[in-house]
Amino acid sequence: MRQDATGRTVTAHEPRETPWLSVVLGYGPMLPILAGAAAAWALPGEAGRLAGTLAILWANAILLFLSGVRRGVSFRTEGGPTAMQIGTMMLLFSLGFAALAALQFGRETGAIALLVLGFGAVAVLDPIAAARGEAPLFFARLRPLQIPIGLAGLLGLLTLKLSGGS
Template identity: 45%
Template sequence: MNIDATRPDIPADGAILGYGPMLPLVAAGAGAWLLPQPWPFWAVQLGIIWGALVLTFIAGVRRGFGFGYPNASKPAEITASIAYFTLAGLALVIGRPSMALMPLIIGYVLAALLDRRAALAGNAPAYFATLRPRQLLIGAAGLAGLWAWTISY
């Protein structure tokens, strides 16, 4: 486990816990296109729920780092955390799936950009500069696949 927040190398647990939760989003995106009915419906619904849960978790990680790391900017951490949490919550209350996926896609892309920037500024673990863009853009691609399916059918 990488306990030094300034080390840029991605620890094994960071890679597993970072990329692992993206796999269901990729599977849901592929499943919506490849599986027979009624499975695409379930892929979309479960993809929205899973995507929101993960984005909410990421919000908590950012907030927790702000509390636990003395050099982190608490206002920056609180702002990012609230933004991620709000986008995840919106996805869960918007009824139309194509519209519910939009705040999630925005949230994942935003987190990829902001967490990288935060890592470079010392407001997130340094390895987030490498991990977060790849990790979250994989998730965003799965969500985009779901969105494309919802507007096609």
């Protein structure tokens, strides 16, 4: 790192391999979505509904967090934030916030659909961003394996809602 009166220059090395901490903090948060969906299917009545709602809330938190990750990465992008980084951050945040609002207004199916769109966007856009230097290189390998775990849980919840279950 070099610092002068106008700012500082940071030189960083990004691994292509996913760092161990990113494996734990990447895959771990997807598991409650999958577990919540399984519990929503397996548990009767109110317990199943509660498990489904908690899984939806957790997925909301994760999607909003991922929008913040995108913004945070943009602070360290060579040449400054790109329009794609800011646009993606705003898309993810908007989908997460809209899903939270939908859940608040009793539109669980709509909330889940918005989350599916958001998680799908992450799975598609993060590898592209990694290739363009707008996200860490390892996102190209992590996201296509990580995000489908959450998507599986969300699609399980969506299927349950559409079939008239909890």
